Amino acid sequence: MTVLLEGKDIRKTYQTGEVTVAVLKGLNFQILQGEFIVVLGQSGSGKTTLLNILGGMTKATSGELFYKGHPLHQASDKELTLYRRNEVGFVFQHYNLMSNLTAYENVKLAWEIAENPLSIEEILGDVGLKDWSAHFPSQLSGGQQQRIAIARAIVKNPELLLCDEPTGALDIQTGIQVLKALQKLNREYRKTVLIITHNAEISKMSNRVFYLKDGLLDRIVVNEHQIQPEDITW
Ligand SMILES: Nc1ncnc2c1ncn2[C@@H]1O[C@H](COP(=O)(O)OP(=O)(O)OP(=O)(O)O)[C@@H](O)[C@H]1O
Numbered sequence: 001m002t003v004l005l006e007g008k009d010i011r012k013t014y015q016t017g018e019v020t021v022a023v024l025k026g027l028n029f030q031i032l033q034g035e036f037i038v039v040l041g042q043s044g045s046g047k048t049t050l051l052n053i054l055g056g057m058t059k060a061t062s063g064e065l066f067y068k069g070h071p072l073h074q075a076s077d078k079e080l081t082l083y084r085r086n087e088v089g090f091v092f093q094h095y096n097l098m099s100n101l102t103a104y105e106n107v108k109l110a111w112e113i114a115e116n117p118l119s120i121e122e123i124l125g126d127v128g129l130k131d132w133s134a135h136f137p138s139q140l141s142g143g144q145q146q147r148i149a150i151a152r153a154i155v156k157n158p159e160l161l162l163c164d165e166p167t168g169a170l171d172i173q174t175g176i177q178v179l180k181a182l183q184k185l186n187r188e189y190r191k192t193v194l195i196i197t198h199n200a201e202i203s204k205m206s207n208r209v210f211y212l213k214d215g216l217l218d219r220i221v222v223n224e225h226q227i228q229p230e231d232i233t234w
Contacts, residue, residue, distance in 0.1 A: 002068075004159060004192050005031040005054060010063035012049050023049050024060070025215035031194065033159070036186045036226075038203040039196040041212030047196040048164060050212065054194065055088050055162045056080040086115055089153030089161045089191075093168040095145045097137040103148045104133035107155050114156035118189075123151045126188070127181040143174025147181050154185050161185065163195040167202070172234055179205060179229035201234045 012024040023046040031037060031054075041047045052058045053065065056072060065072045072083065097106050104120065111117045124130050127147040137145050146166060153161055163182065167175035183205060186193045195202060203209040204227045211219040 002033040003030050004033045004068060006066045008064040010053065010060045010065060012046070012053065013061045022215055026063070027217050029210065029217060029220065031192060033192055034186070034190045035192055035208065036183070036206045037194045037208050037210060038206040039194065039210040039212055040198070040200055040203055043198065045212045046215060047212055051162050051164055051194070051196050055090060056083045085113065086156070087159050089156055089158040091146070091150050091153050091161065091163040091166045093165040095137070095149040097145055097148060099137050102134050102136055103129060103140065106137070106148055107151045110152045111155045116157050118155050118157050120155055123155050126184055127151045128177065141174060142170050143177045146170065146178045150178065150181050150185070154189070154191065159192060161191050161193045163193065165197050166195060167199065168197070175234075176229045176232060179232065183229055199234055201232050204232060205229055
C-alpha cells in the first residue's frame with residue numbers, strides 16, 4: 001500500500017494577543033492511498049485545524065508532513081497553491097455553490113482550472129444527478145447541493161478528498177445519499193477520502209478511525225466490519 005500522507009510530530013499553536021493555545025500537540029500518522037478515514041473528536045479538539053494542515057491551507061507550527069514523500073512543511077506558497085489545486089478536493093458543511101450558475105456550470109468551474117480533469121457528465125452521473133445538470137442550486141435539495149459540491153471537488157481528479165462535516169446540515173436520508181456518493185468515488189476511482197465529523201456513526205463505514213482528543217491522536221482504530229451508508233443511523 002502506498003503512503004499518501006505522513007505526519008510526524010505535527011504541532012499547531014495559535015497566538016491570540018499574549019495567549020498561546022496549543023491545539024495539536026504532536027500527531028503521528030500515515031494515510032494510505034485509497035483509504036476512507038473518519039476523524040472523530042469533540043468540538044474544539046482540532047479537527048478543522050488538522051484538515052487545514054492536510055489540505056495545505058495552513059502550515060503546522062512544527063513537525064513534518066509528507067505528501068507522496070514530498071515535504072509539504074518545506075513547501076513555498078506557490079507549491080502549496082499547486083498542491084491544493086491539483087491534489088486536493090474540499091467539501092464543506094455549507095456547499096458554497098455559485099447561486100447564479102447551474103449545477104453543471106458549478107462543476108465546470110473546477111473542471112476548467114484542472115490539469116487532468118474527469119468528465120463532468122460522468123461525475124454528475126456518479127453522484128446521481130445527471131438529470132439535474134440544468135438546475136440552479138436554489139432548485140435543489142440540501143443533499144443534492146452537497147452532491148454537486150462533491151462533484152465539483154472530485155472533477156479536478158484529486159488524489160485526496162477532504163470533507164468537513166459533509167452531512168452536518170442534512171437530515172439522515174439526504175446525508176446517506178451524500179455518504180453513498182463519497183463511498184462510490186472512494187471505491188471506483190480509488191480516491192483517498194478523509195471526513196472530519198462529530199458523528200461517530202459515520203465512522204462505521206470507514207477503513208480506519210482517528211480519535212482526536214486533547215490535541216493528540218488518542219487512538220487509531222482499524223474498522224474490521226465496514227457497514228454500508230444505508231445502514232447508518234443518527
Ligand atoms: N485562527 C485561529 N486563531 C486562534 N484560535 C483558533 C484559530 N482556529 C482555531 N482556533 C482554536 O483552536 C481550537 C480547535 O479549533 P478547530 O476548529 O480545529 O476544532 P474542531 O475540532 O474542528 O471544532 P468544531 O468541531 O467545533 O468545528 C479551538 O479552541 C479554536 O478556538
